[in-house]
Amino acid sequence: MEGGRRPLAVPGDGAAWPAGEAGALPPAPPGIFSLRRRKGGVPVGGWESAAASGATPPLASARGSATLRGMTHDILIIGGGIAGIAAAARLSPLGKVLLLEAEGQFAHHASGRSAALYEPGYGSSVVKALNAASEHHLFHADGGVLSPRGLMIVGGPGEEAGFEEDCADMGLTPIPVEEAQARVPILNPETVTHTAVADHGWDIDTDLLIQNFLRAARANGAETLTATPVTAIMRQGGAWQVTTPKGNFAARILVNAAGPWADTVSAMAGGRKLGLQPYRRSMARIAAPEGHEVASWPMIFGAGETWYAKPDAGALIVSPSEAHPMDPHDAWADDMVLAEGLARYEERVTAPVTRMLANWAGLRTFAPDRALVIGPDSVLPDFFWTAGQGGYGFQTSAGAADLLAAHVGGTAPALETDIVAALHPARFDG
Numbered sequence: 001m002e003g004g005r006r007p008l009a010v011p012g013d014g015a016a017w018p019a020g021e022a023g024a025l026p027p028a029p030p031g032i033f034s035l036r037r038r039k040g041g042v043p044v045g046g047w048e049s050a051a052a053s054g055a056t057p058p059l060a061s062a063r064g065s066a067t068l069r070g071m072t073h074d075i076l077i078i079g080g081g082i083a084g085i086a087a088a089a090r091l092s093p094l095g096k097v098l099l100l101e102a103e104g105q106f107a108h109h110a111s112g113r114s115a116a117l118y119e120p121g122y123g124s125s126v127v128k129a130l131n132a133a134s135e136h137h138l139f140h141a142d143g144g145v146l147s148p149r150g151l152m153i154v155g156g157p158g159e160e161a162g163f164e165e166d167c168a169d170m171g172l173t174p175i176p177v178e179e180a181q182a183r184v185p186i187l188n189p190e191t192v193t194h195t196a197v198a199d200h201g202w203d204i205d206t207d208l209l210i211q212n213f214l215r216a217a218r219a220n221g222a223e224t225l226t227a228t229p230v231t232a233i234m235r236q237g238g239a240w241q242v243t244t245p246k247g248n249f250a251a252r253i254l255v256n257a258a259g260p261w262a263d264t265v266s267a268m269a270g271g272r273k274l275g276l277q278p279y280r281r282s283m284a285r286i287a288a289p290e291g292h293e294v295a296s297w298p299m300i301f302g303a304g305e306t307w308y309a310k311p312d313a314g315a316l317i318v319s320p321s322e323a324h325p326m327d328p329h330d331a332w333a334d335d336m337v338l339a340e341g342l343a344r345y346e347e348r349v350t351a352p353v354t355r356m357l358a359n360w361a362g363l364r365t366f367a368p369d370r371a372l373v374i375g376p377d378s379v380l381p382d383f384f385w386t387a388g389q390g391g392y393g394f395q396t397s398a399g400a401a402d403l404l405a406a407h408v409g410g411t412a413p414a415l416e417t418d419i420v421a422a423l424h425p426a427r428f429d430g
């Protein structure tokens with residue numbers, strides 16, 4: 001992933017701003033909004049007077065926001081995982097975006113540790129709507145980032161209920177075990193009693209997807225900074241101001257794309273926590289079973305998602321599929337959990353695990369109702385959420401960012417009203 005570059009907009013070349021007083025922001029450095037000034041239409045009296053009257057103009061028409069004194073940007077995005085990066089791509093046509101990532105590289109946390117699957121039937125009905133809304137982008141934008149994988153579910157004695165539920169949920173067709181064995185020769189006929197397949201399910205080139213979104217954002221003038229943790233957030237003079245080791249930045253709009261830290265960022269801004277909970281999920285990369293070319297194998301789920309395995313560049317990644325609640329942190333795999341998960345995988349195959357090539361873990365962060373959180377905060381002005389991506393952050397990325405852009409730009413979302421409501425932060429009001 002690409003690193004950051006020097007901020008164009010650090011007032012006083014990195015000097016901290018005076019704290020506290022309203023209107024104490026220094027003037028915007030020259031040139032930052034010149035493009036917007038040429039293109040944009042400022043309403044009579046400017047956005048300052050519009051804001052003073054209580055109106056919140058949609059950002060799409062606020063390109064003349066240079067009139068708001070001292071703002072370095074129109075939109076600050078906190079968090080450089082897939083959520084923040086996709087947001088930067090979709091919001092950058094609306095105004096001057098700055099994407100801030102704490103780590104030294106983008107996609108360091110969950111976004112660098114996924115199984116990279118696009119399965120349209122994976123997730124709740126609300127998640128499936130976002131999957132569908134993302135599908136065209138994943139297949140076609142910039143030449144597409146998907147390649148065929150296919151799915152298989154395998155179940156053993158006592159796993160019938162989970163097997164049937166998974167088949168119904170993700171749309172797989174049961175087939176005889178011998179047929180499944182022809183596709184995945186290591187399936188153990190003594191312990192596998194149920195098998196089902198589907199030809200949907202695609203590998204996502206997650207790195208390419210991220211690079212494509214970053215390229216689109218930068219082409220629209222977005223600035224992107226890594227190694228830039230936001231350590232304080234303040235609302236002052238109609239702007240959000242953030243403090244970072246590289247200086248302070250201000251914009252009218254703040255987007256919270258901080259993944260496991262999204263509640264922390266909200267609290268830092270003086271807002272409420274929505275109860276977002278990170279859950280650890282581990283992964284082992286193992287050598288391909290000897291004598292087998294795994295590239296054409298489907299992604300295989302143990303019934304009830306008790307484990308899964310997926311071909312990965314000549315090897316297999318195997319996850320215990322655990323969901324252990326954790327505080328936000330840089331996650332690592334738990335040895336015991338990995339061993340137990342690998343044992344569940346081994347129970348269904350004839351090839352024992354001989355060599356672990358690598359292992360890792362990431363945090364999948366869910367809202368209490370397991371749907372993503374996308375839209376304006378109910379209390380904080382001009383504060384938008386794109387959080388709670390759970391186990392679906394890549395496959396929902398384009399649809400989620402489109403919805404966020406509709407909220408920020410004040411345009412009609414492409415999604416059905418009930419889906420927009422089910423994703424809206426206001427569902428946690430009261």
Ligand SMILES: Cc1cc2nc3c(=O)[nH]c(=O)nc-3n(C[C@H](O)[C@H](O)[C@H](O)COP(=O)(O)OP(=O)(O)OC[C@H]3O[C@@H](n4cnc5c(N)ncnc54)[C@H](O)[C@@H]3O)c2cc1C
Pocket residue numbers: 078079080081082083084100101102103106107108109110111112113114115116117118228229230231257258259260261265281282283319361362363364365387388389390391392393394395396
């Ligand atoms: C094992 C595993 C398998 C998965 N498999 C799939 C899959 O097959 N398909 C799929 O679609 N999804 C999958 N997921 C889920 C997907 O990876 C996540 O939903 C997605 O990566 C979440 O992205 P994010 O941007 O919300 O969070 P993150 O990637 O965690 O990014 C949040 C970023 O915010 C930054 N940040 C936090 N606080 C601050 C601050 N104060 N200042 C600056 N930056 C800050 C963090 O450093 C971090 O980089 C999987 C996840 C795991 C763990």
